[in-house]
């Protein structure tokens with residue numbers, strides 16, 4: 133199969149885990165088709181998508197008949213299959229490869245989805261105010277209502293599709309659990325506090341790299357790797373949640389500050405993480421047009437029919 137028609141990415145522009153994969157595809161300059169799954173409106177629960185990934189989660193990458201799931205595995209897969217530089221996942225048995233995996237591990241353990249919704253549930257936990265794209269800015273009540281509806285939908289679909297029963301029932305419980313987890317303000321605050329430790333670790337790593345003599349350093353050595361994709365995604369989300377001023381500044385953790393200034397200049401980050409609001413707005417507009425256009429089309433047809441009828445009537449009586 134030619135490169136152009138090879139990959140299809142199922143994702144949503146504001147989704148944290150989608151960002152990891154989108155950045156990898158952009159960095160590798162890979163061509164891919166896009167299928168947007170609006171997980172804010174429950175599109176991930178559609179039968180067709182559950183058949184693709186029983187966990188009903190984005191991102192999902194398909195390569196012909198092959199289906200690749202879980203953002204970390206997708207990034208590994210893209211790096212293996214697309215030969216262009218940079219090498220995002222160096223040989224995992226090499227020193228540098230081990231370090232890349234170690235840093236990805238630290239960053240991968242942070243449940244940023246939970247922190248994101250925690251901040252939406254309790255906006256006062258944000259340091260400088262939420263800056264998430266408009267489509268994502270919902271109140272606690274709106275989110276809870278949506279998740280309760282999704283849970284009910286899952287229970288109904290479990291009855292309707294016996295072969296997908298387990299997947300839907302698991303997902304039903306997932307939404308109920310998610311509501312209770314994100315409602316626990318103390319735990320959300322603790323998760324935000326833990327972020328501070330991770331940022332401290334990243335600052336130390338960057339200082340260490342500088343000491344090792346690499347001036348324009350990435351998080352592991354002199355070239356951009358998958359560990360940088362994880363870190364840029366994390367910092368980008370911290371910015372959207374208004375937590376950045378708490379975690380780093382020119383004075384507090386200047387290395388992280390400089391790092392973010394530099395990496396956020398890359399077109400891959402501009403297009404994906406920083407471009408999330410624009411991409412979501414464009415998608416929403418297209419969706420609206422899909423609803424409105426058939427109506428206009430319908431009206432035009434009615435109008436045309438009325439016009440023809442009027443002409444015929446006019447002819448008959450002249």
Ligand SMILES: N[C@@H](CCC(=O)N[C@@H](CS)C(=O)NCC(=O)O)C(=O)O
Nearest residue numbers: 147148149171189190191202203204
């Ligand atoms: N471990 C998964 C997590 C993916 C994930 O949680 N994705 C979110 C969007 S950022 C999702 O699909 N949520 C759907 C839902 O809550 O039903 C990965 O790394 O790909």
